Amino acid sequence: MNIYYRQAQLCGCKTGNGTKLPFLMNILYSLAAKNGDLQPFSMADIKTVLYNRHQSIGCSIEAPLPIVSWRSEAIWYELFKGEERVYLPQCIIFSNGAIAYVIVVIGDEYELRIWPDYSNSEREKHHWFSHHAIVYSDELDALKQSFAALLKHIHKEDDYEAKHPKFGKQTGSA
Structure with a gap:
């Protein structure tokens, strides 16, 4: 499943619907x-996932959020027939099957989002944009642990392909 944005810009402290976060969440x-917790990952590591050598678009990992998929190319998409198009950014989506934690990349910047209506199959229009910033430490910790496991998995797969004769450089014999 994709995460949907109304514009090709980060939402920051607003929801995907453009409303301000509730008071406590806004303070957090x-x-x-201020503490730099909104940018816990390096852009180089994020790009390692998005542009992995083995060109996969998802996997399962042993982590708090075991279901992972990613979109390495951003596109505009017509979500509702006859209405303004929506933006599907580059992203890495982690899920436990019910809720999604997302690293959204637009340009050279990223933000962390949580989308509670990720698995809601009977969405109304506002549910498509109900994502908001990750502000609670337990959510951030789950995302950090899952990202570390994903990065380890990507490096392992990339290393395997580099060493495997089918994928790596093949040398001819005389």
């Missing part, structure tokens, strides 16, 4: 921004 967002 401000504190996280």
Whole structure:
């Protein structure tokens, strides 16, 4: 499943629907921004996942959020027939099957989002954009642990392909 944005820009302390975060979440967002907790990953590591050598688009990992998929190319998409298109950004989506934690990349910047309506199959229009910033430490910790496990998995797969005769450089014999 994709995460949907109304514009090709980060949402920051607003929901995907463009409304401000509730008061307590807004305070936590401000504190996280001040402490640098909103950017816990390097852009190089994020790009390692998005542009992995084996060109996969998802996997399962042993982590708090075991279901992972990613979109390495952003596109505009017509979500509702006859209405303005929506933006599907580059992203890495982690899920436990019920809720999604997302690293959204737009340009050279990223933000962390949580989408509670990720698995809601009977969404109304506002549910498609109900994602908001990750502000609670337990959510951030689950995402950090899952990202570390994903990065380890990607490196392992890339290393395997580099060494495997089918994928790596093949040398001819005379």
